[in-house]
Amino acid sequence: MRATDLSVHYGAKKAITGVTIDVLEHESLALIGPSGCGKSTFLRSLNRMNDTVEGIRVEGTVELDGEPIYAADVDPVLVRRRVGMVFQRSTPFPKSIFENVAYGLRIAGQQNARVLAESVERALRRAALWDEVKDRLSDSGMGLSGGQQQRLCIARALAVEPEVLLMDEPCSALDPIATAKVEDLVSDLRHSVTIVIVTHNMQQAARVSQKTGFFYMGRLVEVGDTSTIFTRPRHRETEDYITGRFG
Numbered sequence: 001m002r003a004t005d006l007s008v009h010y011g012a013k014k015a016i017t018g019v020t021i022d023v024l025e026h027e028s029l030a031l032i033g034p035s036g037c038g039k040s041t042f043l044r045s046l047n048r049m050n051d052t053v054e055g056i057r058v059e060g061t062v063e064l065d066g067e068p069i070y071a072a073d074v075d076p077v078l079v080r081r082r083v084g085m086v087f088q089r090s091t092p093f094p095k096s097i098f099e100n101v102a103y104g105l106r107i108a109g110q111q112n113a114r115v116l117a118e119s120v121e122r123a124l125r126r127a128a129l130w131d132e133v134k135d136r137l138s139d140s141g142m143g144l145s146g147g148q149q150q151r152l153c154i155a156r157a158l159a160v161e162p163e164v165l166l167m168d169e170p171c172s173a174l175d176p177i178a179t180a181k182v183e184d185l186v187s188d189l190r191h192s193v194t195i196v197i198v199t200h201n202m203q204q205a206a207r208v209s210q211k212t213g214f215f216y217m218g219r220l221v222e223v224g225d226t227s228t229i230f231t232r233p234r235h236r237e238t239e240d241y242i243t244g245r246f247g
């Protein structure tokens with residue numbers, strides 16, 4: 001994906017300004033920065049999740065495989081199928097584990113029981129949850145632990161085979177063991193799906209990403225190889241942030 005000179009306003013308030021960044025296939029990009037600097041706004045601009053916010057204005061372009069996703073003739077529902085999203089709090093539906101994962105496929109019109117069963121198994125395997133739930137697929141998704149629920153939401157996002165997966169602080173409500181499982185998962189998944197992950201946790205960014213972008217006051221200050229950003233940042237603000245001087 002590529003964002004070029006992207007700015008987002010909420011009414012009169014400018015949340016991000018002139019963000020230009022490339023997200024490369026098979027790489028995880030971590031977005032870090034202090035609270036309110038625009039990370040989530042930028043993330044939600046990558047799959048038009050912001051469209052429903054009243055008074056929002058998006059300027060600049062976002063391309064997916066070279067196609068502008070904000071073009072007038074583009075259906076945002078199809079964009080969201082290609083660019084999936086996982087949120088801070090896991091949000092399983094009050095349905096069975098199976099139906100939670102099958103949901104997006106059914107919405108897309110898939111009715112074939114065998115195809116659904118294969119797709120659900122594949123998504124649960126990719127989300128490293130299959131072995132824990134394979135014997136209780138018809139139980140409610142709400143009965144899983146917090147970490148399992150988050151992996152269920154990841155499976156649900158993966159079931160429609162998105163090209164990109166956006167993750168907005170996916171571990172912030174999880175304990176350290178559940179967090180480690182999701183981090184391992186992100187590290188594995190990037191080989192098959194491009195990942196953009198917002199995190200407050202710099203160790204997490206260092207563990208799961210190949211590239212890191214630092215946002216500050218609505219601007220992308222710098223983006224580069226994760227190891228470089230954390231050891232030799234080019235900008236003073238980045239250095240101050242990663243060394244804990246603010247944020």
Ligand SMILES: Nc1ncnc2c1ncn2[C@@H]1O[C@H](COP(=O)(O)OP(=O)(O)OP(=O)(O)O)[C@@H](O)[C@H]1O
Binds near residue numbers: 013039
């Ligand atoms: N729906 C909205 N309406 C109005 N202003 C908003 C809305 N969402 C975010 N903002 C504002 O836009 C700015 C950027 O917010 P955003 O949530 O993108 O930052 P963030 O870096 O993700 O913060 P955090 O790490 O705390 O989640 C903030 O000043 C915020 O108050």
